[in-house]
Amino acid sequence: MTERQEKILNTALKLFAENGYDSTSTSKVAKAAGVSEGLIFRHYTNKEGLLSAIMVQGKQSALSMYKYILDQQDPKSVIRGIIKLPFTLSEENYNFWKLLYALKWQADVYDHSISAPVKEALINAFTKLNAEDPDAEAEGVLLLIDGIATSVLLRKPENKQAILQTILKKYNV
Amino acid sequence: MTERQEKILNTALKLFAENGYDSTSTSKVAKAAGVSEGLIFRHYTNKEGLLSAIMVQGKQSALSMYKYILDQQDPKSVIRGIIKLPFTLSEENYNFWKLLYALKWQADVYDHSISAPVKEALINAFTKLNAEDPDAEAEGVLLLIDGIATSVLLRKPENKQAILQTILKKYNV
Amino acid sequence: MTERQEKILNTALKLFAENGYDSTSTSKVAKAAGVSEGLIFRHYTNKEGLLSAIMVQGKQSALSMYKYILDQQDPKSVIRGIIKLPFTLSEENYNFWKLLYALKWQADVYDHSISAPVKEALINAFTKLNAEDPDAEAEGVLLLIDGIATSVLLRKPENKQAILQTILKKYNV
Amino acid sequence: MTERQEKILNTALKLFAENGYDSTSTSKVAKAAGVSEGLIFRHYTNKEGLLSAIMVQGKQSALSMYKYILDQQDPKSVIRGIIKLPFTLSEENYNFWKLLYALKWQADVYDHSISAPVKEALINAFTKLNAEDPDAEAEGVLLLIDGIATSVLLRKPENKQAILQTILKKYNV
DNA sequence: GATGAATGAGATTTCATTCAT
DNA sequence: CATGAATGAAATCTCATTCAT
Numbered sequence: 001m002t003e004r005q006e007k008i009l010n011t012a013l014k015l016f017a018e019n020g021y022d023s024t025s026t027s028k029v030a031k032a033a034g035v036s037e038g039l040i041f042r043h044y045t046n047k048e049g050l051l052s053a054i055m056v057q058g059k060q061s062a063l064s065m066y067k068y069i070l071d072q073q074d075p076k077s078v079i080r081g082i083i084k085l086p087f088t089l090s091e092e093n094y095n096f097w098k099l100l101y102a103l104k105w106q107a108d109v110y111d112h113s114i115s116a117p118v119k120e121a122l123i124n125a126f127t128k129l130n131a132e133d134p135d136a137e138a139e140g141v142l143l144l145i146d147g148i149a150t151s152v153l154l155r156k157p158e159n160k161q162a163i164l165q166t167i168l169k170k171y172n173v
Numbered sequence: 174m175t176e177r178q179e180k181i182l183n184t185a186l187k188l189f190a191e192n193g194y195d196s197t198s199t200s201k202v203a204k205a206a207g208v209s210e211g212l213i214f215r216h217y218t219n220k221e222g223l224l225s226a227i228m229v230q231g232k233q234s235a236l237s238m239y240k241y242i243l244d245q246q247d248p249k250s251v252i253r254g255i256i257k258l259p260f261t262l263s264e265e266n267y268n269f270w271k272l273l274y275a276l277k278w279q280a281d282v283y284d285h286s287i288s289a290p291v292k293e294a295l296i297n298a299f300t301k302l303n304a305e306d307p308d309a310e311a312e313g314v315l316l317l318i319d320g321i322a323t324s325v326l327l328r329k330p331e332n333k334q335a336i337l338q339t340i341l342k343k344y345n346v
Numbered sequence: 347m348t349e350r351q352e353k354i355l356n357t358a359l360k361l362f363a364e365n366g367y368d369s370t371s372t373s374k375v376a377k378a379a380g381v382s383e384g385l386i387f388r389h390y391t392n393k394e395g396l397l398s399a400i401m402v403q404g405k406q407s408a409l410s411m412y413k414y415i416l417d418q419q420d421p422k423s424v425i426r427g428i429i430k431l432p433f434t435l436s437e438e439n440y441n442f443w444k445l446l447y448a449l450k451w452q453a454d455v456y457d458h459s460i461s462a463p464v465k466e467a468l469i470n471a472f473t474k475l476n477a478e479d480p481d482a483e484a485e486g487v488l489l490l491i492d493g494i495a496t497s498v499l500l501r502k503p504e505n506k507q508a509i510l511q512t513i514l515k516k517y518n519v
Numbered sequence: 520m521t522e523r524q525e526k527i528l529n530t531a532l533k534l535f536a537e538n539g540y541d542s543t544s545t546s547k548v549a550k551a552a553g554v555s556e557g558l559i560f561r562h563y564t565n566k567e568g569l570l571s572a573i574m575v576q577g578k579q580s581a582l583s584m585y586k587y588i589l590d591q592q593d594p595k596s597v598i599r600g601i602i603k604l605p606f607t608l609s610e611e612n613y614n615f616w617k618l619l620y621a622l623k624w625q626a627d628v629y630d631h632s633i634s635a636p637v638k639e640a641l642i643n644a645f646t647k648l649n650a651e652d653p654d655a656e657a658e659g660v661l662l663l664i665d666g667i668a669t670s671v672l673l674r675k676p677e678n679k680q681a682i683l684q685t686i687l688k689k690y691n692v
Numbered sequence: 693g694a695t696g697a698a699t700g701a702g703a704t705t706t707c708a709t710t711c712a713t
Numbered sequence: 714c715a716t717g718a719a720t721g722a723a724a725t726c727t728c729a730t731t732c733a734t
Contacts, residue, residue, distance in 0.1 A: 102278035147320030493666030
């Protein structure tokens with residue numbers, strides 16, 4: 001990947017995350033990246049191709065980010081780690097997640113491959129803890145972190161720590 | 174509001190919810206409503222005005238929908254009722270919420286007036302239950318129902334009841 | 347069909363015929379027709395739709411033009427009439443035919459419905475004249491008038507009349 | 520001419536003939552020829568230069584192909600040979616002629632130098648045969664083979680032989 | 693109130709061509 | 714000689730909005 005390609009990708013991610021995919025024209029991306037508009041299409045074929053490239057890159061970096069959490073032995077650590085996840089996003093990951101969450105709502109672009117390993121780890125953990133219905137418990141946590149992520153991504157809560165504590169207590173982790 | 178106005182409003186809500194606000198042209202709305210495109214602008218000034226009108230209407234109907242839940246005396250009933258809320262959406266409310274949730278992600282249109290009374294009721298309930306930090310507890314529940322709503326609106330979970338049970342148990346309500 | 351629609355259609359026919367379909371941008375058509383570019387798409391959906399509309403109109407006018415030739419009783423009159431056809435094109439028909447002939451060469455847009463009745467009439471005429479192979483004779487004449495039409499449409503021959511005479515003599519009509 | 524230059528030329532001829540000059544981008548030519556796009560411009564300056572080179576090459580090969588027909592002594596053999604010409608195209612010549620015929624219709628690129636010797640030979644032949652108006656007769660045959668060529672190049676007629684026979688009979692050759 | 697013709701700005705995309713390496 | 718990254722102009726098309734009737 002050349003320097004310009006990377007510049008396009010990062011600029012597009014930023015703008016897509018901030019202003020939405022639909023509302024961000026390729027012309028805006030090109031201008032912000034300091035690049036001719038044609039170059040975007042030469043490298044990424046079309047606007048959707050640009051989005052795909054962002055997704056591939058983002059997914060990789062996201063997976064590598066939470067891999068070590070899922071691999072822990074102690075089930076409580078796994079659950080706690082997962083619940084804390086949305087609070088610990090890097091800037092790049094922040095933009096990627098924001099874009100990902102916004103895209104859920106249009107078309108069926110949403111890609112389950114990104115949450116599947118998390119769910120698996122949760123089921124595992126709840127099984128170890130002898131939960132009655134580990135699958136339902138896992139789904140419950142997924143809902144919860146979806147809500148947490150939404151809140152974080154939209155920069156809403158001021159009292160993050162306090163909220164986190166009440167939640168962790170509920171789960172006894 | 175005349176019959177035509179109502180037709181426009183309902184059609185627009187449906188299309189905006191199903192295909193997104195940006196991706197739905199005023200021309201599509203007009204065609205689907207069986208109305209000339211000009212009429213939309215005569216009644217609602219511009220596309221944003223149409224959206225506003227939808228929001229006003231939706232909010233009213235939403236508030237009236239959960240008013241009786243917030244007014245209950247028993248704090249546990251209030252909390253339980255609020256958590257169950259997303260599972261009990263009528264078709265019209267379903268579309269409104271879907272649109273509302275999708276719009277969160279673009280621009281800063283999000284309107285707190287719609288969740289404010291819910292938060293208040295939750296704080297009240299948790300105070301009655303002698304929670305340590307009622308505000309944080311309330312925020313926690315709000316996050317949770319955000320996640321639940323997202324899941325319901327995107328028609329994902331099959332085992333709704335089981336999930337709901339595990340959650341209610343956590344909250345002991 | 348409104349006045350503007352007609353203006354667009356006629357202007358497009360002229361430009362397409364003179365400069366080719368591919369080389370004529372919708373912007374050029376709009377400018378030449380004194381109309382906004384968007385209007386073309388509102389009325390004809392896309393550039394191809396504009397072409398189709400031209401074709402439909404042109405075919406009608408063309409068919410009505412040579413109908414009376416095909417309907418004559420005397421077979422020699424029919425053959426003579428058909429051979430003379432390309433020499434008697436009105437300005438509008440001239441442009442239509444030029445466009446039609448140019449389009450033959452790109453894609454498989456060519457529409458046989460326009461030459462089919464001519465072929466039928468020729469077969470009929472040659473049958474009446476007891477030709478050995480009326481079908482082959484008809485095809486032969488079609489080739490010939492294709493050549494003639496090409497020549498006329500590209501404004502080549504100066505000595506049209508003399509050429510026409512030698513040909514008619516060959517066919518003894 | 521290097522091997523690469525030849526590859527470019529042949530590939531371009533093929534694509535131009537099959538899909539049209541306008542519709543064939545230099546990028547497609549480069550890809551199909553297995554060559555960088557820049558190389559086309561290094562060798563042929565611009566797209567039009569590429570076309571010119573094709574024309575020069577094609578004309579040479581075309582002329583050499585029918586030279587021996589034009590040089591025959593017997594006038595009837597000359598006329599017959601010329602009429603049969605379009606039925607005897609090699610693959611390479613086929614593409615060249617298809618391109619040539621398609622290009623007639625756009626711009627005034629048509630090059631008379633290619634048909635001039637044929638016309639001369641025809642006038643000569645008809646003069647020897649004591650035709651009343653040899654020039655008109657020659658033009659008549661040129662029209663005819665134009666029609667025949669068009670038909671052959673667009674791969675239309677199934678009963679080629681029968682058609683050819685009726686025509687040759689008309690010309691008594 | 694209602695229509696629908698018309699506009700103009702802007703979106704995505706294509707493509708011949710240039711140029712540093 | 715050869716590559717391929719990069720450009721910029723132009724092409725097709727979309728869409729919110731205006732306006733005469």
